[in-house]
Amino acid sequence: MTLRLLQHRADSGARSVIAAQGDAAYFLVGVETIRALALDAIARGISLGDAVAAIAKGDAIDIAAEFEAGRLLAPIDHEDSAHVQLTGTGLTHLGSAEGRDKMHREATAAEVKTDSMRMFLEGLEGGKPAPGTVGQQPEWFYKGDGSQLVAPTDPLTMPAFAQDGGEEPEIAGIYIIGPDGQPYRLGLALANEFSDHVTERHNYLWLAHSKLRQASLGPELLAGPAPDHIEGTSRILRNGETLWERPFLSGEGNMSHSLANLEQHHFKYDLFRRPGDVHVHFFGTATLSFTDGVQTREGDVFEIIAAPFTLPARNPLKRAAPVEVAVKVL
Known part of the structure; x- marks a missing residue:
């Protein structure tokens, strides 16, 4: 078991x-x-x-x-939150065979491909390299340090200036760096890689801004080899009733990149191999309520569950109070 x-x-x-x-x-x-x-x-x-x-x-x-x-x-933390790095990769999931074929046909038929589509197709081509070789590097983003990681039932709080607070049902890899700088994957956790999709949609160069948000993990760390196929459900509850619900898929069998390739392109940087540090790396998703036109509100509850995990990540949505920021010159 x-x-x-x-x-x-x-x-x-x-x-x-x-x-x-x-x-x-x-x-x-x-x-x-x-x-x-x-x-x-x-x-x-x-x-x-x-x-x-x-x-x-x-x-x-x-x-x-x-x-x-x-x-x-959360199934991982550090007494000094500055030694926890939250990062992730996007454009990594096929979603389904039908979705993949549709995306591929539309992309190859277009005279001019978007940068996002080019990156997706490059991942399809080179995201699962043979053992011992280096594959195509993925899209990569930074979310923050451990202060941005919330417990499985705590609120996900968007900043006062956020244009959106939206769920991203994902699987995250949990890592620790050994005394000699060797990264170790401890296992996988269910995750809600919370983002601001309105900001991202305005201009894809604002992706970096949209990702500087909190994130939550389900309470269970799944130890041992990663399952090839993970199937779960993402839903939004409003006033105790289901507002939106969709299945989602993860695991290497549903991805255009192997976990080893995503890990290689993250840990190839020296600053991510600092002994004792913890890394939470979000592997991406293909399922968002935002793409179905859902506009979330304060008080909505995100619930993400997927076997073989037995418990969900269940987080209400909040908005922070405005903070006035002014830089003083010394």
Whole structure:
């Protein structure tokens, strides 16, 4: 059975790590964070799964009840949020065979291709290179540091100046950098890579602005090899009722890039291999309510769920109060 790891904070503030397999879940005795567990596994030269197997089992726990109580945290963090990097890649998903064929036909029929379409087609051509070779580099963006990562049930807050607050149902890779600068993938997490699609649509060169937003992760870290096919549902709830709902696909079998290729083009930069740092890298999506004409409002709730994860990311939408920013000259 697939191993899932969760981070828990009791009402007292005490932190713990939970291991879950199937319907069973229990606390790991003496372990407070997944990051500490991972660093210990690296130091001992063993897998994350083997590290968990060697730890005494504590009390059983109902993770669904703890989720509803708001006691589950994002499945990775760092005591210094500046040492967590949130980044991502776009134009990586096929969506479906029909969508891919339609996009390809339209793109090849057009006399002038957009930069986005050219990048998508380049990913189709070279995004899954043979082992030992380097493939086409993807679109890449920066979202912020760990201060922008919110818990699975906490609000996603858009800035006062935002033109939109929209969901992006995705899978994120969770990484830690070892003492020698070696990146390690700890596993995958369900994600809502929250963005401002109105700003992005105005001019694609504003993509960088549109991505400087918060993001949320589902509470479970899926350890071990990445599934080739992940199928889930993204929905928006308004006043307790479903406003919009669509299935989404992820996993390498539904992508134009391999995870290895996306990872190579991220970690090839020295600044992303700083020992001890944590990276959350969003792998992209093909499903957005924005493309269906949905205009989100404060109070809407984004809910994203996908097997083999058993718990969702469920985040209400908020807007921050205006902040006056003025630079002073010294």
